[in-house]
Amino acid sequence: MNPWPPHSAPFMHTNTSVTQVMLRVQIASILPLVVHIYFFGWGIAVQWILAMLTGLVVEYAMLHLRGRPVKPFLLDGSAVITVTGLTFCIPPESPWWLIVLGVSFALIFGKHLYGGLGFNPFNPAMLGYAFLLVSFPAEMTQWTLPSAVSGHTLSMTESLIKIFTGHLPASIMDQVTGATPLDHVKTGLTQGIGVPETLNNAQTIWHGVAGHGWIQVNLAFMLGGLYLLWTRTIRWQYPVGFLGALGLMAAIFHAIDPNQYPPVLFHLLSGGTMLAAFFIITDPVTASTTPLGRLIYAAGIGVLVYIIRTWGGYPDGIAFAVLLMNIFVPLIDQYTQPRVKGHPR
């Protein structure tokens, strides 16, 4: 009458599930999505839907090919997180095949070929992003300007036309796309223009702090991240370690030479800083798992991001920083094991 052999206690459960965890991340990303649409137009919504569809098809195909049960893995929502993370990273008006390629690469090479959920050593979204960045650098740097800056808001139809055909009147295109604030600072420096000057002159900079629109999106990410912290979906060590290290690096170098190095707030509120702090590096599968290890991992990413942003060839270095630290995760885990109760340190 009993199911035998027995299974072990506990016979209770907290009613959490992988799906639930992933769902919370998805909920937290709604606010940034809305803010993003508000400032940068509908492009991201189109990209997001496109990415979702691609993700669904790729997941289904891969699970089927690998002979895995489709339903539990399709419903676990991990692909959705990857897709969302990647969507926020690519320019909103980039051609449709960019996101399709990126998502496919992220899911196939970043996840399934390693054995699927829980077995991938690298963050799939960042792997996809890095793949796109090195393969299509031109397309990846054509960012849409915030409507407040360009003075033109792309309508839904215009976005669709741009994404799927690439043919928009050149006048509009020149008007709505341009460099990101991080790019501005970098190119300014190469032309001998100091950081304070760029920050004050560039029309894309908001109150001389960081990029217009970018600040708001970053703050939205932070709010979403706080929700994740409150629901214990992510651990405090990730944002604290990452933002702390990045801020500290920025503070030190800004103090050394304000003309050469942008201030702390500029670093914290531009590019994908907050996205990374709360949504990207918090991916538990590829991050360190011990409490101290998480801090080290996050701080390592922070330092690397600053280094790549300041001295590297790319305007933003989050993807490479994350991937580099992913390599170190087993090592960090090995040497940061907590003291077990009753054992000497």
Add this chain to the structure above:
Amino acid sequence: MRTVLRAFSRLYPMAKRWLKRFPGGVYPSYRKELSLRHPCHDPIIPDELVLPLQQHVGAPAVPLVTVGERVRKFQRLAKPAPGLSAPVHAPTSGLIKAIEKRPLPHPSGLPDWCIVIEPDHEDEAGEMPIEIETPTCPTSLKQMILQAGIVGMGGAGFPSWRKLPQKKGQVHTLLLNGAECEPYITCDDMLMQTRAEEIIRGACTIAACIGAEKIIVGIEDNKPRALAAMQQAAEGRGVEIQSVPTVYPMGGQKQLTEQLTGIEIPAGAHAVDVGLLMFNVATVAAIHHASEYHQPLISRMVTVTGEGLNDPMNIEALLGTPFATLAALADPKTELNYPLIMGGPMMGFEVPDPTVPVIKTTNCILANPPQPVEPAMPCIRCGECMEACPVNLLPQQMYWHAHAHEWDKVEKLNLFDCIECGCCSFVCPSHIPLVQYYRHAKGEIRKLREEQAFQEHARRRHEAHLARLEREKQEKEARLQAKKAAVKKQAAQQTPASSATPSARQRAIEAAKKRAQQEAGGASTSSAADKRKAAMEAARKRAAAARGSQDKSTDTTAEAKAQRKQAAQAAAKAKAAALKAQKTAQQSQQTGATEQQSPRKAAMEAAKRRAQALKAKKQAQTGENSEKTAPNTDQETAEKTGPQKNGGTPMATTPEAADSAQSSPPSAEARRKAAMAAARKRAAALRAKKQQESES
């Protein structure tokens, strides 16, 4: 600070984790109110009581009663086996219906030996089996607890006497565990509400015996009534009642100890080592009964609860009462066609059969209709398990290695510090049965260790076996040589058959006797390899002596005799040393495994006797052989000892044969007697062994 945290925990529930001293812990939904709606149920006597011989950690008890015997309440039914064990007593009067294998309340669901009593419902008490009047020192308290058969009643089942310190004053603080952190279970709560006085007095008795200066009782703050009752009972007795935050697993020994005293018990150490001693409140109540009324442990408070019952309750149940009987009392909502759980939902286990009996560790019978088992998803390394772990382990990494069957790596991650509380499985979003992985890994590692120990043991036994064969061969050769020498000498001297010199065989017998004596008395610690060498050396000497005697047999018989005797003695000594070495080797191997000692001892005894009998028998055979077909024997020996013959022709003439035949009958008779005795002893040993087997 606490109030601030408490307020904050409304906003952020997991802030509750900062209220306590040990890490981790979880907050399952408590359903303790279910079984607290009614006062304690009246005790019942069921139609059948099943008393397993093993209700505790350690060796099963040894039955003292036979089927068909009438027993009275409190009568001792089984005595504790040597080592870690506890006796079993009759919960009521009745007939012993059977002693047979019955399913046990054990996760394996395997049957084991039980004494089955058919109660006569007269409940006639017999003599109390406890001889200690009032315990005054740790030793007498130990004796009393052992005689009362009290084991850890919180669920661990570790014989309580073993936890006590050796000397007075070794323990400075006595801790009482009334935390009862499992959701659903309320038996300790009920006990503290109704018998607080007994618990406090029991604690005072123990503290007085072991010289503890302080008594602290830890009770979770979700049991206000128990707290109040205990506080009232403790008034003026110097017992501190501490309310501890409600968190699972607060009731874990190490966890509660840290919460109450701030002392972290080092891994591998016992609480006694740091001057602490912890007992469950139910155990203390049982100890009080033993010291005050000299009653053994025959019943315990059991919570019968669960979502599947209409009338969950607590009941003072006789040990041996079937689960089904108790569950039926609580009015099941539907037919109990799902497995009952012994213990709480966090650490309990499903029992294979509803008829399994209540044992000393049964704190709860839980009838929860089973939830559908969620399929396990892959680990996403979220780290929830690590934050829930009260021991600070890395459950997720341990799982990883356990899943890959890398037992050494799991062990390195301190698997054996895992208390199997189930917090990690409880919080795992992937629904991975983590605890079961660890339990399986622990079992596998223990099995591997046992196997290794057994391999080592087998290797030693094989070496001893080889050494024995070698020795026997040498002995045989030496005997033959001696005999031949004697024959030759006699032939040369042409003396009558009944000469003053004893025959070679007799001398060999004498040597054997001496050896046997030395076996008992000799002392040596040489290793197995040494002993083999020594045996060979002795054999060589013996052979040389024999050869020497052959050469010189014509002139100096006395000298030859002396030589031979010396050689024999040397051989005997070497052999004794070898045997001793083997014995010490075997004994050193069984490190502390006292429960195995007796069968092994018996086996060794038997083996020794067997060896003696074998020798005697062989000698008898040779005697008989020489009696019947003397020439044949010589031919055989000639074949066997070809190179060592030294050209000496076998002189098998009839007079010598007759001589040996004459000398053999009385000694052969004695030998036969010895063999019979040995056989009898062996049979006894065999019986003992069989009994042991039947008990286990």
Add this chain to the structure above:
Amino acid sequence: MISAVVIFIALAALFGLLLGYAAVRFRVEAPPVVEEIDKVLPQIQCGQCGYPGCKPYAEAVAHGEAINKCTPGGEAVMLKIAEILGVEPQPMAEGEEAEKSRMVAFIHEQDCIGCMHCIKACPVDAIVGTTKAVHTVIAQECTGCELCVPVCPTDCIEMQPLPETPRNWIWPDPEKVIPTVIPKLESPHP
């Protein structure tokens, strides 16, 4: 050109000396290989390898005997020996046996005639008995080598698994019990 040659020769000499010194100074005594091998052998003393016991086989292996002859130890032991000796693993002669529980000999006493054959065959002296008296096996000492089975004239010895009791029972592998979507280790990835 010449200076480069001189430098390299000097360097080569220096490193050679260093290496030579290190080899002498930090010399590690190789552990006795026979003992090491003997340790990993199952010590059943069954003689299935063609040697009279585990130790002789260990000695033979150390002197170049094939490492795949220990049938009871199976592949696991073969791999361990390969590791100790630093040689290529050799496939086991027969198909790998499924993992089985420890077997011990059991004598059906009604058929035992007390012939002593099995007692002589037992490599670990685990059988008790004497002439014309019923023999029995000390289960705790039996290694399950099966050497006593063929010598019995009445075929009264049978190999039986050690009975499973609550004391030697261990929790089953959860992967065999609980439905999971995690791929089993044994199954190859499709």
